[in-house]
Amino acid sequence: MQRPTSKLAMEAFEDMQGMTTSYESEDQLIVALDFGTTFSGIAYAFANGDKPEVVSIMDWPGLEGFKQPKIPTLISYDDNGDFTWGGQKHKSDVVQGVKLLLDPDQPRPLYLPESTAKSDLKRLDKPPVKVVADFIRAMYQHSLSKIESAVPAQYLSMCQKQFVLTVPAVWSDKAKDTTLQAAKEAGLHPVTMIKEPEAAAMYTLHTLQDRALAVGDAFVICDAGGGTVDLISYEITQLKPTLELKELVPGKGGMAGSLGLNQRFEGAQFDRSVKTAFRNDLYEDYLINFPLAELKDDVRNNLKVNCWNMTSADVKAIFDPLITDIQRLVEEQVNLVKVKRMSEDHPKANEIKAIFLVGGFGSSEYLKSQLEQDHSTIQIIQPHGAWAAIVKGAVLSQLPEEASIVSSQATRHYGVSARHVFDPRTDQGQPQHYDPVTGKTRVLTMTWYIHRGDDLIREQSITFPFFRSLVEGFTDDRLVFCDELIQSEKNIAPRHPSTSANKVNCVLTADLSKVDRSLFKKVMGTDGRNYVQVFYDLVVTMKPAVMKFSLEIKGEEMGSVSAKF
Numbered sequence: 254m255q256r257p258t259s260k261l262a263m264e265a266f267e268d269m270q271g272m273t274t275s276y277e278s279e280d281q282l283i284v285a286l287d288f289g290t291t292f293s294g295i296a297y298a299f300a301n302g303d304k305p306e307v308v309s310i311m312d313w314p315g316l317e318g319f320k321q322p323k324i325p326t327l328i329s330y331d332d333n334g335d336f337t338w339g340g341q342k343h344k345s346d347v348v349q350g351v352k353l354l355l356d357p358d359q360p361r362p363l364y365l366p367e368s369t370a371k372s373d374l375k376r377l378d379k380p381p382v383k384v385v386a387d388f389i390r391a392m393y394q395h396s397l398s399k400i401e402s403a404v405p406a407q408y409l410s411m412c413q414k415q416f417v418l419t420v421p422a423v424w425s426d427k428a429k430d431t432t433l434q435a436a437k438e439a440g441l442h443p444v445t446m447i448k449e450p451e452a453a454a455m456y457t458l459h460t461l462q463d464r465a466l467a468v469g470d471a472f473v474i475c476d477a478g479g480g481t482v483d484l485i486s487y488e489i490t491q492l493k494p495t496l497e498l499k500e501l502v503p504g505k506g507g508m509a510g511s512l513g514l515n516q517r518f519e520g521a522q523f524d525r526s527v528k529t530a531f532r533n534d535l536y537e538d539y540l541i542n543f544p545l546a547e548l549k550d551d552v553r554n555n556l557k558v559n560c561w562n563m564t565s566a567d568v569k570a571i572f573d574p575l576i577t578d579i580q581r582l583v584e585e586q587v588n589l590v591k592v593k594r595m596s597e598d599h600p601k602a603n604e605i606k607a608i609f610l611v612g613g614f615g616s617s618e619y620l621k622s623q624l625e626q627d628h629s630t631i632q633i634i635q636p637h638g639a640w641a642a643i644v645k646g647a648v649l650s651q652l653p654e655e656a657s658i659v660s661s662q663a664t665r666h667y668g669v670s671a672r673h674v675f676d677p678r679t680d681q682g683q684p685q686h687y688d689p690v691t692g693k694t695r696v697l698t699m700t701w702y703i704h705r706g707d708d709l710i711r712e713q714s715i716t717f718p719f720f721r722s723l724v725e726g727f728t729d730d731r732l733v734f735c736d737e738l739i740q741s742e743k744n745i746a747p748r749h750p751s752t753s754a755n756k757v758n759c760v761l762t763a764d765l766s767k768v769d770r771s772l773f774k775k776v777m778g779t780d781g782r783n784y785v786q787v788f789y790d791l792v793v794t795m796k797p798a799v800m801k802f803s804l805e806i807k808g809e810e811m812g813s814v815s816a817k818f
Contacts, residue, residue: 282409284396285417285647286441287449288389288432290352290480292323292613293339295396296644299404299412300652307648308403309641310396315340322641323613326352326479328388330377338391348373351388353480354381355435356421356428359508382435390439416441417647420798422448422476422483422664423506426740426758427818429799446798447650449643450476450485450504451658453611456646457636458496458656468492470606471501471594473586475579475624476643477614482509482579484586486605487658496656502589503664503706509578531568532618539563576623583608583624587631607632611642650797658797660708666741667758667793668701669717670750683749690722692779699739699755701746702793709795716805717791719763725775725783729766736761736791738816759818761791763804768812 281300287293298305309322316324316339324339329347337343350370353359374381401409418436420429429446436444454474458466468489476483483506491497527539541561548559555562587605594602608631610621616639624633636642649655672695675685683696702717703709723731740758741747747754765787774786791814794801804814 280408280412281415282400282412283415283417283648283651284393284441285419285452285644285651286389286392286436287323287419287452287644287647288352288385288392289323289326289478289613290350291326292479292640293326293388293392294323294641294644295392296322296641296648297396297400298648298652300415303654305652307645309645310399312399313340314338314395315342322638322644324392326350326388328384330379336387336391338388346373348377348384350480351381351384353508355385355431356424358425359423359481361508382431382438385432385435386438389436389441393439393441415651416444417651418444418446419449419452419643419647420446421478421481421506422450422485422504423481426799430759430816430818433799445651446796447647448483448485448504448798449478450474450483450611451661451797452644452646452650453609453642454485454487454498454646454658455649455656456638456642457609457611457634458498459646459649460636460638466492466496469599469601471590471601471604472606473583473590473608475583475586475608475610475615476506476612477579477610477617477620478612479614480508482506482582482612482614484582486586486590490659495654497659498656499659499708500661502586502593503662505582505586505589507578507582509575509582527563527568530618531565531572532622533565533569535565537565539568572619576620579620580623580627584627587628605631607634610635611639613640615639615642658711660710661795661797663703663705663707663709664742666701666705666743666746667703668699668739668741668746669719669736670697670699670739671719672696673698679748683751689780689782690776690778690784697750698748699746699750701741704746705742705744711795711797713795715793715795717793719789719791721787722776722778722784723787725785727785732765732768732787734763734765736763759816761802761814761816763789763791763812763814765789765804765806765812768806772806 282297283300284295284297286295294309296307296309298307311320311322313324327343327347327349328336328338329343329345330336331345348370351374354370354374374384416436418432418441420432433444433446453476457474466489468491471486471488473484473486483504485504486501487498488501489496490499541563543559543561546559548556550557555564590605591603608624608628610616610633614620616635621633621635672686672688675694675696680696680698686695688695702715719734719736721734737760738758739750739755741755743754776784776786778784788806790805792803792805794803802814802816803810804812806812
């Protein structure tokens with residue numbers, strides 16, 4: 254058997270030889286996966302010892318001889334359903350940009366061409382979640398083989414495995430749930446999700462190692478990826494014994510990723526040589542070769558012998574729509590942070606420590622120079638290894654000795670609609686309903702339990718109380734209730750549910766059919782009939798990127814609840 258090379262793995266290997274049950278239950282392998290629009294990557298760490306080493310998978314099929322932490326998010330299928338992926342040689346048409354189909358309702362900027370992924374999947378007769386699952390499964394199985402080459406296979410098999418999946422901060426809850434489904438179908442379980450810029454913050458602060466950091470410092474993370482750009486801001490609330498951060502304002506972002514550049518200029522040379530190196534130097538040209546293309550010479554457009562001499566102005570015209578969008582998003586985030594801290598009389602209200610650029614396009618020199626012009630008093634930092642920042646940060650988020658996010662900001666309102674007593678001052682024109690139990694007139698109004706901009710403490714539980722009246726003599730199936738969780742992104746949450754400002758987030762199904770009926774209350778209605786009143790609570794627990802739902806009666810968890818997005 255191969256012996257491990259690291260001190261940590263060696264200690265684990267020696268303990269494993271004794272096969273103690275307690276050790277089997279304690280060893281943990283954390284595997285983080287960043288499934289991106291244009292590139293994807295995996296990193297891992299064995300969560301034992303004082304300072305676990307976070308390692309990126311650098312060797313990929315089809316890219317032999319090129320060590321890099323990410324591979325192209327490309328997949329192609331043959332007529333038998335077999336597929337090639339990543340950097341492998343593709344014999345059929347590839348599917349690109351499938352990640353964006355997991356959140357099809359995200360608004361697209363005019364400069365971003367429509368992805369062909371939708372038509373590609375229709376041709377293949379495959380839903381996006383199946384394609385994503387195939388790609389994730391292939392990535393993980395390959396990565397597992399690489400990890401096995403570093404530690405004994407027997408030791409690896411006995412480790413508990415914890416998976417972390419990154420998702421854009423701007424994604425809808427439905428898109429996050431769909432991504433989670435794909436991961437589970439790929440064999441990843443249990444899975445924790447983390448917002449991509451939050452993971453980037455973890456990595457960035459880890460690399461700084463407390464240098465020049467102070468309580469009260471604020472900074473902005475700009476995650477410029479292939480398909481989306483996310484902005485999140487944090488404030489340091491504690492340095493010792495561990496670093497703690499709180500999110501300052503609701504994150505901003507959208508589909509403004511650099512995939513738009515690739516789609517506007519097809520070619521690997523542009524992606525590798527021009528996209529990150531361009532500085533808007535008026536005297537710098539870029540030579541793009543099209544070997545074997547047999548193109549006609551076009552002196553007017555600088556095309557000669559299958560080679561296009563791109564001027565700085567040519568490249569700038571491709572870049573500017575995307576750069577302008579990112580500048581606007583950063584400006585909005587910076588202003589929101591300053592306004593929030595001024596409203597709190599913060600001693601550092603006008604100070605933002607730095608703007609960190611991460612993600613594939615975060616290494617763009619042109620983007621950095623433009624932001625430096627916009628924000629001359631704020632340092633613009635491109636952390637070393639920014640391309641792998643998100644996936645490595647996702648691993649670090651599961652290590653207790655690293656930094657932790659203590660709270661985040663709600664990006665939208667969440668609530669439910671219920672019948673309340675009619676109020677002529679606010680409910681005129683709304684449909685009215687007669688309540689036979691109380692004999693009062695009621696209308697549907699919204700009860701918002703989470704408001705946009707609320708501080709959501711991690712692992713905080715928020716209770717949504719519900720009430721139903723059933724005519725006595727009902728069957729068990731009547732104790733299965735469906736309730737819609739409503740969301741709104743308006744600044745002021747609407748009072749009534751019947752408005753275009755509201756949208757169904759998910760349908761929550763609460764099953765109380767197995768609950769002891771003695772917990773319910775019996776009453777007589779004004780109509781002389783006997784009713785059973787059912788009081789129950791839907792409890793929402795705040796996780797790093799998603800909400801977890803549970804069902805309680807009188808403070809005790811019972812029954813079950815499921816969410817359908």
